[in-house]
Amino acid sequence: MSTTFSEGLRPETVAEWPDASALEPVPDDSGSRRRSRWLRQYQRGLVAADFATAWLAVLAAYLLRFGMHTSAWSTMTVTVLLPLAWVALIGVNHGYGARLIGVGATEFQKIFRAFWHLTALIALTSYLTHADLARGFVLVALPLALCLNMIARYAARKWLHAQRARGRALKSVLLVGDAEAISKFSMVLRRDQYAGLRVAGACVPSEVIADMYTIDTLGEADVPLLGDVDSIVSAVRLSGADTVAVVSSGALGPEKLRWVSWQLEGSSTDLVVSPGLTEVAGPRLHILPVAGLPLLHVDEPKFTGFRRVLKGAFDRVVAALALVLLSPLFAVLVLAVRLTSSGPALFRQVRVGRAGSTFVMLKFRSMYADAEERLASLREQSDHGDGVLFKMREDPRVTRVGKFLRKYSLDELPQLINVVLGTMSLVGPRPPLPLEVARYEDHVHRRLLVKPGLTGLWQISGRSDLSWDESVQLDLRYVENWSLGEDLFILWKTVRAVARGSGAY
Numbered sequence: 415m416s417t418t419f420s421e422g423l424r425p426e427t428v429a430e431w432p433d434a435s436a437l438e439p440v441p442d443d444s445g446s447r448r449r450s451r452w453l454r455q456y457q458r459g460l461v462a463a464d465f466a467t468a469w470l471a472v473l474a475a476y477l478l479r480f481g482m483h484t485s486a487w488s489t490m491t492v493t494v495l496l497p498l499a500w501v502a503l504i505g506v507n508h509g510y511g512a513r514l515i516g517v518g519a520t521e522f523q524k525i526f527r528a529f530w531h532l533t534a535l536i537a538l539t540s541y542l543t544h545a546d547l548a549r550g551f552v553l554v555a556l557p558l559a560l561c562l563n564m565i566a567r568y569a570a571r572k573w574l575h576a577q578r579a580r581g582r583a584l585k586s587v588l589l590v591g592d593a594e595a596i597s598k599f600s601m602v603l604r605r606d607q608y609a610g611l612r613v614a615g616a617c618v619p620s621e622v623i624a625d626m627y628t629i630d631t632l633g634e635a636d637v638p639l640l641g642d643v644d645s646i647v648s649a650v651r652l653s654g655a656d657t658v659a660v661v662s663s664g665a666l667g668p669e670k671l672r673w674v675s676w677q678l679e680g681s682s683t684d685l686v687v688s689p690g691l692t693e694v695a696g697p698r699l700h701i702l703p704v705a706g707l708p709l710l711h712v713d714e715p716k717f718t719g720f721r722r723v724l725k726g727a728f729d730r731v732v733a734a735l736a737l738v739l740l741s742p743l744f745a746v747l748v749l750a751v752r753l754t755s756s757g758p759a760l761f762r763q764v765r766v767g768r769a770g771s772t773f774v775m776l777k778f779r780s781m782y783a784d785a786e787e788r789l790a791s792l793r794e795q796s797d798h799g800d801g802v803l804f805k806m807r808e809d810p811r812v813t814r815v816g817k818f819l820r821k822y823s824l825d826e827l828p829q830l831i832n833v834v835l836g837t838m839s840l841v842g843p844r845p846p847l848p849l850e851v852a853r854y855e856d857h858v859h860r861r862l863l864v865k866p867g868l869t870g871l872w873q874i875s876g877r878s879d880l881s882w883d884e885s886v887q888l889d890l891r892y893v894e895n896w897s898l899g900e901d902l903f904i905l906w907k908t909v910r911a912v913a914r915g916s917g918a919y
Contacts, residue, residue, distance in 0.1 A: 450682070452583050456574065457510050463570060464504055467562035470495035474554035479548055490574060492536065492547060499535070500559060503528040513684075516574045516610055522564060529560045538798035555623060575608045586614035588655040590646060593618060593631035599661045599688070600635050614653035615640035640748045643670060647677045657684040682875040716864055724897055729840045733833035740827060747778055754815045757783035761826060765845040766867045773837035775845055776828035780816025781809075794903030823912045829868045841901040842867025861889045864896060 416807065466854040472493050504510065509524035533556055534658035540547045577583040587603070589596045593616075600613045620642035622628045632639050640649035643666060646658060658678065660666055666674065675685050689699065689710055701712045716722070738829075761779040764772050788811055819825040838845065845866035851859075871888040872880060880888070892900070 417781050427518075436469070453512055453515075456515065456570075456583070457512070460510055460515075460567070460570060461501055463566040464501050464509075464563055465497050466557045467566045468500035471554050471559035471562055472496050475551050478552040478554060492552070496532075496536075496555065496559075499532055500528065500563075503531050503535075507531070516571055516608065518576070519899065521567065523562065524661070525563055525567060529556060533558065538801055550617060568817035574910065576608075578607050581612075584610050584612040585656040587611045587657040587659050588614055588646070588649055588653055589616045589637065590643060590658060590660045590666065591616075591618070592622065593625075593628040595688075596637055597631050599636040599659070600637050611657070614655045617641050617643055617646050617649050617651060619643055646674050646678060650678070650681070650683055653681065657686060660685075660687045662688075715863075715896075721898065725839065725896075726836070728898065729833050730836070733830045734838060737830050737834065740830075743824075743829065747819070747827070750778055750812075750815050751819075755779075755782055755813045764848060766848055766851045766862065767837050767845070768862060770851070770862055772833065772848065774838065775838070776831055778819055778828060780813060780819045780824040780825045781811040782813060785811040822871075826868060833868060837865070839865040839867045840869065841892075841896075841904050842870055843892060844872050844885065845868060857890075858886055860893055862888070864893050869904060869906065869908040874904060874911045 425694045476493055504525060507524045508514075509521065509528060514520045514524070536547070536552060536556075539545070547704045562847060574583055590597055591599075596616045596618070603609060603613060615638040616632055618628055618632075623642045629639070637795055638653075640653060649655070650658060658674065660671065671687070678685055699712060702709050705919075751759040757779055759779060760776045761781075762774050763777070766773040767773050792806065792809070792811070814827065829838055833840055842865050843861040846861070851862070854861075871883050871892050875884075875888055
């Protein structure tokens with residue numbers, strides 16, 4: 415008997431719902447045990463990589479400082495113990511935790527924290543024991559270990575991402591909530607394969623389990639329906655899920671959620687609850703106990719202060735240096751645009767910036783001179799059917815050189831001038847047209863709380879292939895959670911996205 419409604423089976427009443435406890439469970443060796451095996455192997459590989467990079471750093475620092483000569487006993491002791499201490503401190507800082515492997519910047523933050531802890535430990539030990547420790551050796555060994563370890567972790571992460579793109583090294587998740595929330599959550603997981611989560615099935619509230627909308631929505635999302643909320647424990651056993659994710663707050667009441675957590679104890683199955691704040695990232699979320707109740711505290715986004723000043727200074731300095739270094743490329747592109755079509759090399763267009771102010775954005779012209787006049791006749795052919803954005807994969811107004819410029823985002827390089835002038839940022843939401851802003855819904859106006867960017871989350875997440883709703887969600891996520899560290903990460907990812915040339919037209 416199947417508990418999946420992918421072939422149109424639909425119970426007319428809850429009483430007709432099949433008994434999940436009577437179904438054959440997934441064998442242990444084919445489900446979570448196999449996934450646990452790859453996870454343990456990967457964690458052992460990280461330990462080996464961390465030890466090897468620390469050992470190479472220590473060896474290089476020793477040879478650089480002392481050559482082949484024997485140093486003081488204190489330095490010899492540090493040479494032997496430092497790789498072991500490095501691995502131990504990464505472990506103490508939870509650098510091998512399964513929950514942070516392969517996703518986000520937390521993994522690298524753990525490595526950096528271990529670096530500071532080891533530096534402080536060596537300094538304190540040296541002071542207390544009055545050890546004759548060569549400072550030059552330590553000043554080379556520790557930063558070098560950090561750099562090599564970061565490179566090794568990045569290489570390991572890229573290998574893991576490649577495995578997940580092939581459908582390997584995945585964790586399975588059972589989604590609990592209403593059909594719409596499950597459908598959206600599963601879509602995000604499929605789009606972001608690097609997260610390493612595969613949807614194993616879903617459980618919905620019993621009052622909607624026989625509803626045609628629920629069946630149709632989950633069927634379109636290709637998510638197997640394994641039972642109602644009371645069947646969660648059986649569904650976990652049947653599907654071999656590693657994680658139970660509650661994706662809509664109304665699906666489980668407090669008592670039921672506590673009951674589920676008790677039932678999952680000892681099963682190596684994680685229980686996670688989505689707070690429903692899709693644009694708010696982890697650093698702004700804190701659990702605070704109040705009167706014995708765990709309350710979720712959400713920090714306000716920061717739009718002023720020292721961090722904003724630091725971001726502005728960073729933007730202008732980097733943009734100015736880029737303009738100097740790229741000046742020969744600018745000259746070549748100007749000639750290419752002017753020699754292949756009539757009109758100026760630079761295209762000027764009014765865009766909307768921070769707080770709704772307007773500015774003139776600069777780009778290399780990638781279209782024919784009469785492109786604006788021809789827009790009205792082409793608007794109905796837009797690949798974005800929502801009417802807010804206009805995008806065409808085969809836009810007849812784009813010149814031959816313009817297609818090349820757009821594919822690799824070379825047409826956007828003059829926006830570095832806008833960054834130096836302070837009307838744009840290196841990283842931020844996409845700069846909108848006044849006509850687009852006039853059509854914004856109320857919540858979309860939050861995009862205007864920060865300066866528009868030369869690149870952003872939209873650039874590294876699909877570029878023009880994104881729908882309007884996806885672009886808005888990414889921009890709002892950046893606005894709500896921006897940081898200089900996030901900017902550096904986006905700039906790094908932009909280089910790869912532009913080099914691939916995908917999603918740009």
